Amino acid sequence: MLKVESLTVRFGKLTALDNVSFALQGGEFLAVVGPNGSGKSTLLKCLLGLQRIDSGSISLLGHSPEDLPSSRIGYVPQVKTLDRSFPASSCELVVSGLRRRWPWRIPPAEHERAEAALRQVGIGHLSHRALSALSGGELQRVYLARALAREPEVLVLDEPATGIDATAEQDMYDILDRVNREMGVTIIMVTHDWLAARHHCSHALLLKNVLIASGPSLPALNDANMALAFGHAGHDHAHGHSHSHPHESGQPEQPDG
Amino acid sequence: MDSMLAIFLRIVACGMLIGFSASYYGAFVVQRGMSFLGNGLAHAAFGGVALGILLGQEPLYVALPFTVLAALGINWLREHTKLAADSVIGLFFALSMALGIIFLSRVPTYSQDAMTYLFGSLLSVGVTELWISAALAVLTVATFPLWPRWAYSTFDRESARIDGQRIRREDYLLSVLIAVNVVVAAKLVGIVLLSAFLVIPAAAARLVSASFAMMTTLSVGIGVFSVAAGFAISYQADLPSGACVVLTQILLFALMFALNKGGIKWPREI
Ligand SMILES: Nc1ncnc2c1ncn2[C@@H]1O[C@H](COP(=O)(O)OP(=O)(O)OP(=O)(O)O)[C@@H](O)[C@H]1O
Numbered sequence: 163m164l165k166v167e168s169l170t171v172r173f174g175k176l177t178a179l180d181n182v183s184f185a186l187q188g189g190e191f192l193a194v195v196g197p198n199g200s201g202k203s204t205l206l207k208c209l210l211g212l213q214r215i216d217s218g219s220i221s222l223l224g225h226s227p228e229d230l231p232s233s234r235i236g237y238v239p240q241v242k243t244l245d246r247s248f249p250a251s252s253c254e255l256v257v258s259g260l261r262r263r264w265p266w267r268i269p270p271a272e273h274e275r276a277e278a279a280l281r282q283v284g285i286g287h288l289s290h291r292a293l294s295a296l297s298g299g300e301l302q303r304v305y306l307a308r309a310l311a312r313e314p315e316v317l318v319l320d321e322p323a324t325g326i327d328a329t330a331e332q333d334m335y336d337i338l339d340r341v342n343r344e345m346g347v348t349i350i351m352v353t354h355d356w357l358a359a360r361h362h363c364s365h366a367l368l369l370k371n372v373l374i375a376s377g378p379s380l381p382a383l384n385d386a387n388m389a390l391a392f393g394h395a396g397h398d399h400a401h402g403h404s405h406s407h408p409h410e411s412g413q414p415e416q417p418d419g
Numbered sequence: 420m421d422s423m424l425a426i427f428l429r430i431v432a433c434g435m436l437i438g439f440s441a442s443y444y445g446a447f448v449v450q451r452g453m454s455f456l457g458n459g460l461a462h463a464a465f466g467g468v469a470l471g472i473l474l475g476q477e478p479l480y481v482a483l484p485f486t487v488l489a490a491l492g493i494n495w496l497r498e499h500t501k502l503a504a505d506s507v508i509g510l511f512f513a514l515s516m517a518l519g520i521i522f523l524s525r526v527p528t529y530s531q532d533a534m535t536y537l538f539g540s541l542l543s544v545g546v547t548e549l550w551i552s553a554a555l556a557v558l559t560v561a562t563f564p565l566w567p568r569w570a571y572s573t574f575d576r577e578s579a580r581i582d583g584q585r586i587r588r589e590d591y592l593l594s595v596l597i598a599v600n601v602v603v604a605a606k607l608v609g610i611v612l613l614s615a616f617l618v619i620p621a622a623a624a625r626l627v628s629a630s631f632a633m634m635t636t637l638s639v640g641i642g643v644f645s646v647a648a649g650f651a652i653s654y655q656a657d658l659p660s661g662a663c664v665v666l667t668q669i670l671l672f673a674l675m676f677a678l679n680k681g682g683i684k685w686p687r688e689i
């Protein structure tokens with residue numbers, strides 16, 4: 163499914179990823195966890211062929227990132243990077259995921275497929291809504307529908323919980339759990355939220371530019387490893403958390419990366 | 420000898436062809452937040468025109484490569500620095516103007532050509548200009564199959580890259596096409612008002628469009644219509660052509676604004 167070997171990425175003197183190796187089997191739900199600046203987004207960009215690699219190799223679905231089989235991969239970008247001023251409806255956005263190009267017009271069959279994907283994430287009624295009129299959480303779901311409409315083998319998400327409230331976050335994790343368990347989709351999710359990672363993900367990758375731990379999520383994200391990655395803050399929050407308030411308890415204080 | 424009407428029709432046809440291309444690219448320009456690019460390239464064209472006059476060549480043929488080079492330069496510098504687009508465009512804007520002023524200062528006699536390009540002149544439109552704008556329009560139509568790609572990368576560059584689009588190549592192509600458009604249009608409407616052609620029809624269309632396909636279509640409609648209407652007014656009232664077209668565009672913008680405030684959007688299914 164995914165095999166990363168000795169991956170190294172440098173930006174000038176800074177080494178964002180240093181000799182990172184891991185492997186992922188089909189059907190796993192992987193959390194990529196680490197503090198700010200630890201190379202999580204860089205790793206994701208490498209997987210998606212958006213980032214030049216200094217050394218090492220990546221094989222995703224049997225392909226190198228240069229000839230990524232993008233129709234088999236669903237990608238959900240960070241909500242805050244999206245252009246809300248673009249004149250488009252939810253349905254068009256989903257169809258762009260199906261076609262891998264922007265639609266000039268949408269025939270009924272494709273429209274139906276897009277609506278089915280929107281229904282799958284519980285927002286079938288928003289199909290004709292303009293993107294500019296969606297809330298952050300709704301837009302996140304439209305993107306999720308767009309990724310799922312491809313019927314992907316792998317779903318890749320960058321910080322899906324950023325900027326949405328606790329309820330929307332819970333709903334999103336429910337959808338991801340279902341997609342992972344019932345449809346067998348492999349999920350790779352970048353997150354700060356290591357509590358959610360422990361709770362929902364089968365596997366975890368703990369990064370701090372070097373790989374600190376990888377494997378099944380509970381042992382990989384144990385207290386000792388968290389302390390290594392996050393410093394003392396990881397420890398403070400390691401016990402007595404309740405997952406319904408991830409942002410009150412789950413976001414360790416970080417100095418700027 | 421051509422009749423007055425024949426000359427007028429030639430001018431209108433030429434203007435509508437240019438308006439068509441400009442307002443088509445305008446949809447991408449506006450939505451990509453590159454409105455300032457039109458302005459920057461128009462002033463780069465001024466540098467090229469001045470160089471043409473200095474060299475005693477037909478200004479258009481010097482301005483064309485000059486402006487295309489400026490467009491490539493803008494793209495290149497953006498790629499190789501972290502500067503915002505408007506800073507990079509501003510730099511090339513200033514460079515071209517400074518060069519243009521120096522070139523003109525070396526021309527011994529006063530040049531009507533320079534004024535023509537600055538403010539546009541209908542009288543400068545001959546058969547050559549008509550053919551050039553027709554060629555540009557054909558070129559624009561030939562890029563229609565690229566619309567789904569350009570629209571996709573306009574919306575989300577990252578997704579387009581993941582889905583195999585060569586974003587960088589697209590950027591260069593788009594800005595070269597815009598540069599050509601700008602130079603061809605400069606003679607007709609003048610450098611000073613030129614960026615309006617790229618920006619106002621698309622911005623007006625944006626106000627009442629719920630989809631990018633509709634925005635593109637309306638932008639072209641507004642672009643072509645405002646040239647025809649503006650030139651008719653200019654001809655009737657004996658007013659400068661470029662200014663009449665731009666004022667017509669702004670009138671249409673106001674109309675779209677009113678429709679927008681009235682809650683009107685197309686397609687209506689929102
Ligand atoms: N394009 C770039 N040019 C230079 N440095 C970069 C670039 N992209 C990332 N970096 C650096 O590489 C390091 C890793 O960045 P990355 O974005 O992968 O971190 P991250 O783990 O995603 O952080 P965050 O949690 O804040 O999103 C950081 O120190 C960052 O400053």
Ligand SMILES: [Mg+2]
Pocket residue numbers: 202203204
């Ligand atoms: Mg990041």
